[in-house]
Amino acid sequence: MEAKMKYVTSKDGTKLAYDVTGSGPPLICITGASCFRNFPPILKVVKVLSKHFTVYNYDRRGRGDSSDTAPYSISKEVDDLEVLIDACGGKALLYGHSSGAVLALEAALRLDEKIDQVIVYDPPYVHTKSDRAKYQALAAEVMKQLSQKNNKRAMKTFLSGIGMPKFFVLFLPLFPGWREMHTLAPTLAYDIELTKDFPPLNRFKEIKIPTLVLVGSKSPESVRAVGEEIAKAIPAAAFEIIAGQDHLVNAKVLLPKFTRFFGTSKA
Structure with a gap:
């Protein structure tokens, strides 16, 4: 149903x-x-x-x-x-x-x-200070791409940066739902706010x-x-x-x- x-x-x-x-x-x-x-x-x-x-x-x-x-x-x-x-x-x-x-x-x-x-x-x-520094760098790059309205690149950058398999990110445009995924890329800023620290x-x-x-x-x-x-x-x-x-x-x-x-x- x-x-x-x-x-x-x-x-x-x-x-x-x-x-x-x-x-x-x-x-x-x-x-x-x-x-x-x-x-x-x-x-x-x-x-x-x-x-x-x-x-x-x-x-x-x-x-x-x-x-x-x-x-x-x-x-x-x-x-x-x-x-x-x-x-x-x-x-x-x-x-x-x-x-x-x-x-x-x-x-x-x-x-x-x-x-x-x-x-x-x-x-x-x-988890560690090193993790936080790497995540801060990733967040800065994602936010830069979002500011340039490059939602597709921002989404791929974020997913690659958090450790998603390369083949998964590479073939994302072929997945059902990719269009919706990259249009909601601005909300990555919300997820970063939630997870940026210890x-x-x-x-x-x-x-x-x-x-x-x-x-x-x-x-x-x-x-x-x-x-x-x-x-x-x-x-x-x-x-x-x-x-x-x-x-x-x-x-x-x-x-x-x-x-x-x-x-x-x-x-």
């Missing part, structure tokens, strides 16, 4: 487009950089998770069918999540992937009364919500190390490395982790 697009309006007037599929506890999926709700890889994840959850799949501000309101702030993206949670009844589960994982953790800090549990995969904060571990000590931090065994070593640090900082957190998975994790591998942690297994 095809999902019907709906809208909610955030506190600053930004309209957020979302779809609802499946049945079960409400689960909001928060996507990472270069993604939007109708991107084929995202739809695959939603299809799998919808077998056990009522999945709320939304376009983050500035993407897809959502609008945007300047200036950007991380707090505004948390406001977006709050109105989505209210739309699904006032309580929800969260799943954040990549920069979406950062948003999920920020929401866990601020919206703890509205969130039951959180799963994050590969939160991509920088994880705020002292703040994460205040998270009271049960949290599962997942990383892929084939994800960058820095991402795995950061994930473990975050899990140690959050009092009610568990940590797991998923064998054989990289940053583009297979949803079918994720599903049993979700049903076990969220307590929705039908077995």
Whole structure:
């Protein structure tokens, strides 16, 4: 059954487009950089998770069918999540992937009364001073290209810089969804803002919500190390490395982790 697009309006007037599929506890999926709700890889994840959850799949501000309101702030993206949670009844589960994982953790800090549990995969904060310097250089180059309205080059530069396989970046123009991907390149500035520094571990000590931090065994070593640090900082957190998975994790591998942690297994 095809999902019907709906809208909610955030506190600053930004309209957020979302779809609802499946049945079960409400689960909001928060996507990472270069993604939007109708991107084929995202739809695959939603299809799998919808077998056990009522999945709320939304376009983050500035993407897809959502609008945007300047200036950007991380707090505004948390406001977006709050109105989505209210739309699904006032309580929800969260799943954040990549920069979406950062948003999920920020929401866990601020919206703890509205969130039951959180799963994050590969939160991509920088890990060392060397990592931060390299990321700052990458960010400067991406922002330069965006200022020149060279969205395609900016997107390719960003994805190459964060370690996406060369063949993946090379053949991006042939992928379904490439047109939408490069048109939302300006939102890379938002993802950079979310991930440009070390994880705020002292703040994460205040998270009271049960949290599962997942990383892929084939994800960058820095991402795995950061994930473990975050899990140690959050009092009610568990940590797991998923064998054989990289940053583009297979949803079918994720599903049993979700049903076990969220307590929705039908077995």
